[in-house]
Amino acid sequence: MSHSDDKPQGDTTPVETAHPAGNAQSGTTAFGVGHIMRRWKRDDMIKKGSVVLRGVALLFSLLAFLIMASNKHGDWKNFDKYEEYRYLLAIAILSTLYTAAQVALQVREISTGKRLFDHRISTVVGFIGDQVLSYFLMSSASAAVPLTNRMRQAADNIFTDTSTAAIAMAFLAFLMLAFSALISGYKLSTQSYI
Amino acid sequence: MSHSDDKPQGDTTPVETAHPAGNAQSGTTAFGVGHIMRRWKRDDMIKKGSVVLRGVALLFSLLAFLIMASNKHGDWKNFDKYEEYRYLLAIAILSTLYTAAQVALQVREISTGKRLFDHRISTVVGFIGDQVLSYFLMSSASAAVPLTNRMRQAADNIFTDTSTAAIAMAFLAFLMLAFSALISGYKLSTQSYI
Numbered sequence: 392m393s394h395s396d397d398k399p400q401g402d403t404t405p406v407e408t409a410h411p412a413g414n415a416q417s418g419t420t421a422f423g424v425g426h427i428m429r430r431w432k433r434d435d436m437i438k439k440g441s442v443v444l445r446g447v448a449l450l451f452s453l454l455a456f457l458i459m460a461s462n463k464h465g466d467w468k469n470f471d472k473y474e475e476y477r478y479l480l481a482i483a484i485l486s487t488l489y490t491a492a493q494v495a496l497q498v499r500e501i502s503t504g505k506r507l508f509d510h511r512i513s514t515v516v517g518f519i520g521d522q523v524l525s526y527f528l529m530s531s532a533s534a535a536v537p538l539t540n541r542m543r544q545a546a547d548n549i550f551t552d553t554s555t556a557a558i559a560m561a562f563l564a565f566l567m568l569a570f571s572a573l574i575s576g577y578k579l580s581t582q583s584y585i
Numbered sequence: 586m587s588h589s590d591d592k593p594q595g596d597t598t599p600v601e602t603a604h605p606a607g608n609a610q611s612g613t614t615a616f617g618v619g620h621i622m623r624r625w626k627r628d629d630m631i632k633k634g635s636v637v638l639r640g641v642a643l644l645f646s647l648l649a650f651l652i653m654a655s656n657k658h659g660d661w662k663n664f665d666k667y668e669e670y671r672y673l674l675a676i677a678i679l680s681t682l683y684t685a686a687q688v689a690l691q692v693r694e695i696s697t698g699k700r701l702f703d704h705r706i707s708t709v710v711g712f713i714g715d716q717v718l719s720y721f722l723m724s725s726a727s728a729a730v731p732l733t734n735r736m737r738q739a740a741d742n743i744f745t746d747t748s749t750a751a752i753a754m755a756f757l758a759f760l761m762l763a764f765s766a767l768i769s770g771y772k773l774s775t776q777s778y779i
Contacts, residue, residue, distance in 0.1 A: 529727070573770075576770045576771075580774035581774060
């Protein structure tokens with residue numbers, strides 16, 4: 392990735408030649424300019440990746456919420472007659488609100504460079520939020536699947552199809568937030584606490 | 586935690602007085618003997634905590650597996666007539682096997698000091714395993730809850746009670762593995778990759 396990696400072996404940078412014995416001895420860490428540059432690049436990629444993942448999670452959560460909320464076709468074909476679908480709707484709303492708030496804060500931070508909250512607190516809240524909501528999304532999608540399966544064995548209509556679509560959206564939102572939780576966890580563990 | 590923290594202000598260690606300007610300037614990092622000692626203590630606690638959490642997860646997974654597998658009371662009161670319960674049993678078996686293997690490897694490592702697999706690979710596998718299995722356990726417990734709820738509205742008998750117990754065990758195993766995933770993620774992000 393760094394320029395020093397592309398150069399031939401004889402043409403090492405001054406920083407790398409400064410600690411040849413240290414590199415040979417430990418063999419596990421190689422601190423230098425290239426290392427720090429890679430770290431910066433990675434941190435920048437992680438910041439952007441986090442916004443993109445949460446943005447896509449927002450999209451899928453919103454879709455799950457809208458699809459499930461519109462799933463009313465009269466008689467037994469109303470989503471609010473089933474606790475599984477009400478649960479899915481509630482979690483989709485929660486997830487939409489959370490991801491919207493996170494994306495808004497992160498976009499504001501990137502564009503203005505200012506932070507509304509303390510960095511440490513926002514990282515911890517971001518990690519816990521991502522992780523807890525990904526568990527909730529997984530839970531709500533899993534709870535809604537067996538009921539939909541059973542209904543589809545009897546009849547395949549617009550109500551079961553819409554439910555399936557909402558479940559799929561909730562599952563995709565879960566995938567995005569699960570990856571976002573990985574990134575938040577990485578950010579949490581690499582920041583300094585003192 | 587460290588001894589240097591308990592001493593009065595005037596009695597600082599040589600390492601701490603060696604970089605007074607650096608500490609005052611950055612204010613974010615304070616490398617020294619106390620820092621390294623704290624790091625070692627923390628790493629040791631984390632290693633032990635990881636074994637304990639996975640051991641308890643093994644216990645709960647095994648209980649969930651045994652309770653669900655014994656849940657056969659004839660006619661409609663057989664767990665294998667319902668896909669939710671079969672799913673819970675499958676995940677409980679998976680979780681039992683995984684946590685048993687992890688605990689065996691970790692206990693062996695602590696007692697003999699030798700590692701069967703490369704440290705980096707086992708940390709990555711441990712993190713992915715913990716995280717994926719905690720999602721699966723959450724999913725299977727959530728899937729089984731609505732069916733059990735519906736059955737209990739009609740009749741409260743030994744079959745529904747046993748199902749509820751198995752679901753509770755799966756949920757407790759999920760909690761343990763979710764915390765174990767946190768620890769594994771921390772281990773993964775603090776080790777060096779070069």
